[in-house]
Amino acid sequence: MPVNLILLYVSDFIDPHRVRIHDRRFQHMRSVHQAQVGERFRVGVLNGMTGEGEVVAISERQVELNVRLNQAPPKPLPLQLIMALPRPKMLKRTLETVATLGVKDLWLINSYRVDKSYWSTPILRPEKAREHLLLGLEQAGDTRLPRIHLRKRFKPFVEDELPALARNTRALVAHPYDAQPCPAPTSEPTTLAIGPEGGFIAYEVEKLREAGLEAIHLGPRILRVETAVPVLLSRLFPLEL
Amino acid sequence: MPVNLILLYVSDFIDPHRVRIHDRRFQHMRSVHQAQVGERFRVGVLNGMTGEGEVVAISERQVELNVRLNQAPPKPLPLQLIMALPRPKMLKRTLETVATLGVKDLWLINSYRVDKSYWSTPILRPEKAREHLLLGLEQAGDTRLPRIHLRKRFKPFVEDELPALARNTRALVAHPYDAQPCPAPTSEPTTLAIGPEGGFIAYEVEKLREAGLEAIHLGPRILRVETAVPVLLSRLFPLEL
Structure with a gap:
């Protein structure tokens, strides 16, 4: 798979314009891209700017890049996304997809049809979830890490938090029945x-309607969450x- | 997983309004839905009408439904979709997704970045590919089976077939560089x-441009094929x- 962006962390910097990398990112540059001195890659600092990195040294163990960071990452979606927790296999892909698409705030909530076991998946551990979000950012060429908010109880979330979140926003719930057609794109x-x-x-x-959300549908076909x-x-x- | 539609085949019919099912579909109705006599399910005949089926008999081995077929399936997309053959794992999901979204004609073609080994995946065998397409139709509540056209050589396809396919259609190639923004929805x-x-x-x-396709992009983010x-x-x- 191509890497569209190599994400850099503050800890990678050995001086203000140079990074040293020796983990999964290095392995990937070496084995997939056979990176050579002089080659350029798109890079971006986690939660920061993007730009270009030029390979200035590469060994069996690490690579060094000179980086120039002069471009803003893509704009975030002005969206608060609330999803019933998907089953683990789908959760992985969902985290990657929402990160790729520019979602920055994701609430994973309980629902009657969410199997209780889903809440104990290791994918929800912060370091694991973060891995999948980072893959999604690298795919998109983005740097801004989404925030995940876990809400294991439906009613307190929908009654106590959601009305304030929804207020003064276009507030919607995707639901195939008794719903309006999905509205047109706006920012x-x-x-x-x-x-x-x-x-x-x-x-x-x-309950979602009481919290201020309007039901919308996506046409005659029923789609998988992903x-x-x-x-x-x-x-x-x-x-x- | 819910079944949004049970697909019926001509061979299931034991009289004009009754079907008998004993394969994967029966297993699913029994184990996942614990189907009972009197229960109703959405059904549809492959490449035909949809409607409702009522369980009239169920045993350890099979289920019988009385069916009433009075609704047309969702409209097909007016689309000829041409995709570079994805790697096998993604191919499965792609077949399901395109079937779910209403694509009826899919060309899988070669390209420089398609690994040769992808062409020998068992998923491309007609009976295997069909399985994934059927899953996609059941998900959507559709009955019309997409046609898959395999083109293992890029140049003959693009030079000899594509110009005629593209003629008098809105002909596009998704490409992130040197491209127009994706146009607005039309039928x-x-x-x-x-x-x-x-x-x-x-x-x-x-070559795709020469065949009449215009390059369009999807904004600043680079997306996975799926x-x-x-x-x-x-x-x-x-x-x-």
Whole structure:
């Protein structure tokens, strides 16, 4: 797989314009790209600027790059994304996809159709989740790490937190029944809730509506969560974002 | 996982309004849904109408449903989708996703960045590919099986077939560089080419342009193929499709 961006951490810098890398990123540059002295790669500092890095030294154990960081990363989506916790296999891909698409705030919440066991997956451990988010950022060429908020109880979240999150935003829940068509793309701040496989149950949709969310549908086809996410974000936001 | 639609085959019918099922579909209805006599399921005949089936008998080995087929399946996308053959793991998901999204004609073509080994994956065997397409249809609630066209040589396809396919359609190739922004949704007949991970090479983009395709981009982020497909189709076609 290509690396569209090599993410750099503050700890990689050995002086203000030079980094030294010796982990997974180095392995990848070496084995996949057969990086050579003089070659250039797109780089970006985690939560910072992007630019170009030129290989100035490479050994069996590490690579050194001179870096010039002069470009802002892509704009974040003005979105608060709320998702019923997907099953582990899908969670991995979901974390990568939301990071790739520019989501910066993701709430993973409980729902009647979320199996309790999903909450004990190692993928939810901060360091594991972060790995998948970083892969998504590298894919997109982005540097800004999304924040994940875990809410293991549906009702307290929807009653006590969600109304304030949703206020003054375009607040939506994707739901195939008794819903309006998905609205046109705009850049306005948006709160979007996406249910589990099989959807939110009627009680949950009712609670989400009470919190200020309007139900929207995506047309006659029922989509898997991992397909629904890119479809919804493409329909809700303009191309520039 | 829920079954949004149970696909029926002509061979399932034991009289014009009754089917008998004893394969994977029966297992799923029994173990996942604990189907009971009197329960109703959405059903659809492969390449035909959809409707409702009521369980009238169930045993350890099979289930019988009375079916009423009175609804057309969702409309097909007016799209000829051309994709560089993805690696096997992604191919599976791609077949399911394109079937779910309503693609009916998929060309899988060679490209410089398609590893030769990908062409020998068992997933390309017609019966295997069909399985994944059927899963995608069941997910969407659709019945019309997509056609897959394999083209193992890039140049003959692009020179001899593509110009005729592209003629009188909105003909596009997704390409991040030197490209127009993705156009607005319309229902017009469309031909869309999507490259491999890492993209088509310059020579290939040039050949695709000569065949009448215009390069379009999806904004500042670089997407994986499996994310690019739903994003492109959502941007190119209106919600009703």
